[in-house]
Amino acid sequence: MSTLSHIKSHDVSEMDRVQTAASVTIPSELFEKMYLNPETSVKGQLRKTLGNPTPVGLMGLIINASGLGCNLMGWGGSGGGGAALVGVSYIFGGVLLTLGFIMEWILGNSFVAIVFAFFGAYTFTFALTLTPSVNAQGAFTASATTPAELAAGQAEFNASIAFFYIFSAVMIFIFMICSLRTNIPFFMIFLLLGLLNVLLACADWEAAKGHMGVSENLQVASGAVAFALSFPAWYIWTAQLFLTVDFPLSLPIGDLSTRFRGASDRKSSQKEVV
Template identity: 90%
Template structure:
């Protein structure tokens, strides 16, 4: 009888231990540091069952932006407007960011899922445009028979794709405003990404006008911005990896979620919070 009581006692203790572990609440600051997303309430325990996918998506963005920045600046004799990085854009940019989007969506982290979805599509689009078999620019010069017609076709291509970069910049600016609920590095990434796309749009518009020197200068400037934005991305990615392995050093990321309160927090407190 005593043995049966001991077994039941151990079972109850084990159940209590499991319930306690499953009821642990992640502090909002730590949650935002892990997922780059304001904490949201979702049903289920997937966040406690599955791994953190946020570093996967960030890894794709970092490798793509870092190498593209060096390429656009022409470092070490590089060039070609990123054409040599088509494979990088497809795999590191497109695939990893899309994978990150899918997993974040499953976990219910809406904001970072939307961000990864956008940049996954963005890098896939960039890679497809530079893929020789797609020959995006060729559609504008296919019927050109003279140098004048060839130049006109190239100008039309540059003037057309510039709008893609410009409207991407507008969307990224909205992401930047929303990121005020996350942290400083994420905000800086969006700020620099919007500037990058504005510079790329201006470079194409200058090329469409035949101002090749100005276009090249703007392209170099966009490369510098792409390289610069990789620094906050590298930093927050490293901070997340440190969390993943329970590293004894914790990197601060400048949490903004407590500075810019959410609408639900403001409603709950009854005070107007900036």
């Protein structure tokens, strides 16, 4: 075969390979493993052009939750309710999760985009509340002139911020229901996050009542839950990185999409029966 014929044959082979790769449909289980989002039809080829942003958002959640859990449990002499991790909450929690939200929104992955938007705003809020220059608690104690007035102001602050955790728990509970269309680790993250926020709210309410011992125990329990929720997050993140580098080992994630079929799938099945 001549050199020219060999080049033409190689070019045709490469074109066939590219066309084949472009026309391959990703299985729904793999799609949910990559994006933590039920597969949806979107216009354009952005998912084939841009990288997968989901591990970026997860990375922010993992580092933030892991460190906060250890702090709340007081491991290694740590403490302060996570105040030492304000920078981590801003950068890893707030910035990375917000970047993940923007990129997922661009790709058309609505569910995980909404989740990352919530977590990004949540961690920014948490960090701002603990930032000394913001002095959120100062609004309740600025006019205090006696220890009793100072304690009353702190109690009012604790009782007020507890509602933030409660309504966050309600929203996370709805996320948890929606995650039944994705996979088991993602469902576990929401389950534990909801419990974490309930415990944080109860800790603040007990502190507002002056039950500091009970409040501290609830805070330690919330730290344990925060640390526990990092494990399924670490697992999903590792599974996604393995996919990114085409690692020979593929970690199963317990796909739930076949257990909880979507409304469109049910309608299609009904039409086929009719």
